[in-house]
Amino acid sequence: MMHGYESVSVDEGPEPPEWPREFRAHTGHGGLRERGDDISVVVSDRPSTSAAMFTKSHFAGPAVVLSRANAAGRAMRAVVTLAQNANVATGRQGAEHAAEVVGRVAALTGVPQGEVLIGSTGVIGRPLPMADIRAHFDEAAALGTAAFGAAPPDVARAMMTTDTRPKTAVRTVGRARLVGVAKGVGMLEPNMATMLAYVLTDAAVPADALDAALRAAVDTSFHCLSVDTDTSTSDTVAVIANGAAGPVDTPELAAALADLCLDLTRQLARDGEGATKLLRVTVGGALNPAQARRIAKSVLNSPLVKTAVHGADPNWGRVVMAVGKNTEHPDDAAIRPGLVTVGFGDVEVYPREPGPDTLARLADAMRPPEDGSVDITVTLGLGPAAAMVYGCDLSAEYVRVNADYTT
Incomplete structure (x- = not known):
């Protein structure tokens, strides 16, 4: 027990995790990829409160x-996700297709269209294969309640694109x-949160409190994640x-939500495209939390640092380079080499x-055991603030995955 809530590993025991009370889910193949489930729907059978955050990209897709x-109504009850096709930069047709999918999910679940969230992820610039998607929803409708037997790992797996494993917590x-x-x-660098992540709970939570808890959780988890700066x-x-489970202590719920989101963040970083190591960068001694995160991200996102980590090369010169190149923000003018320290694991190198x-x-610090992490620590010697960010190394496999992504 911690903070009044229990942290549970989804790998414990032979049974997959179950949905909270009065949630159910459906997965199936809708022609978005060659084989395997690529459409998922999760729905609450009772009215709900909700909160959501979205990309700030100027090219946000019709789904967003x-x-x-x-989401503005804070009463969403269902989430549908289409994998392998982002339905972005597809014009009016893309918007019409997204609206049609939402309408079909509403009909399938009995949830009003205004209470359905849609996520679409994958290749940009390709229209959705609507004939196959329509056929899928027609078949699901014919099955009725029998179509809704998917467990959380099934949904996480149906959402995957270049992921190598499903992510649940x-x-x-x-x-x-x-x-x-x-x-x-x-394509993983936050500008609100990052990627697709959904949390379902049977707790009774007022919408305002849920929104505040989500934003606080994102700030210390998904906002601290980057794979490739994009x-x-x-x-x-x-x-x-x-x-469905009744009210709970709001601070305990907020703490549990933050811990769950951090769990998912670590899973996402560890599974970064081509990743062989989880990379954690901690910056302390900063003037404020924003500076700590900014400098930490600068180190985390440096291709030279990431390749050094991949090669188990403790090249601390690349770390100080990544710290020193921050010259635009006024706070960073206070950074002085004589105040900075750098460490790999528990070994100080500068x-x-x-x-x-x-x-x-x-x-040992640069060659962690399987599923271990490489830790880089920087202290600025300026103030009391600190931040930890999460990412991965940069390997030749990342280049291969992204060079061949649409071919």
Whole structure:
């Protein structure tokens, strides 16, 4: 137990996690990819409160535009996700197709169209294969309630594009449960949240409190995530609370939501396209949290730092380069080399370069065990603020994945 809520690993035990009370889900193949499920729907069978955040990209797709309007009512009950096709830069036709999918989900679930969120992720610039999608929803409608038997890992798997594994997380607060699913391993740098992530809970939470909890959770999790510095046109994060388990302590719920989102953040970073290592960068001694995060992201996003991590090369010169190149923000004018320290793991490498007795520890820090992480720590010596950000190394596989993505 921690903070009044329980942290539960989804890998514990042979059974997959279950949805919170009075949620159900459907997955199936709608012709978006060659094989496998590529459409998912999660729905609450009772009225709900909700909160959501979306990409700030000027090229936000029709799914984001439509969902942003629906989310304003803070009463969403259903989420549909189309994988492998972002339906972005597709003009009026793309908007019409997104609206049609929402209408078909509303008919399938009995939820008003204005209470349906739609996510669409994948290749940009291609129309949706609407004939196949229509056929899929016709078949699902014919099955009725039998179409809704998917578990959280099924939905997370149906959402995947270049992900290598589904991402789910579970937390409990009193009688209530929170279940999160997420996808996204490339085109991943937040400008609100990042990627697609949905959290469903049977807690009863007022809409204002839910919105505040989500924004606070995003600020310490998805906002601290980057794989390749590129902000997607389709980023969406949402939470839906249907109240079936009754009210819970609001601070405990907020803490559980933040912990769940951080869990998903780490999973997304670890599965970054071509990633072989999770990379965590901590900056302390900053003037304020914004500076700490800005400098940490500068280190995290440096291709030279990322490739050094991939090669297990403790090249601290690249780290100080990434710190020193921050010259535009007025706060960063206070940065002085004589105040800065840099470490890999628990080994300080600047200004005190490690000697022979510490080289073995340094090698261990750069070659973590399977599913381990490489930690880079920077202190600025300016103030009390700190931030930790999450990403991954940069490998030749990242180039291959993205060079061949549409071919």
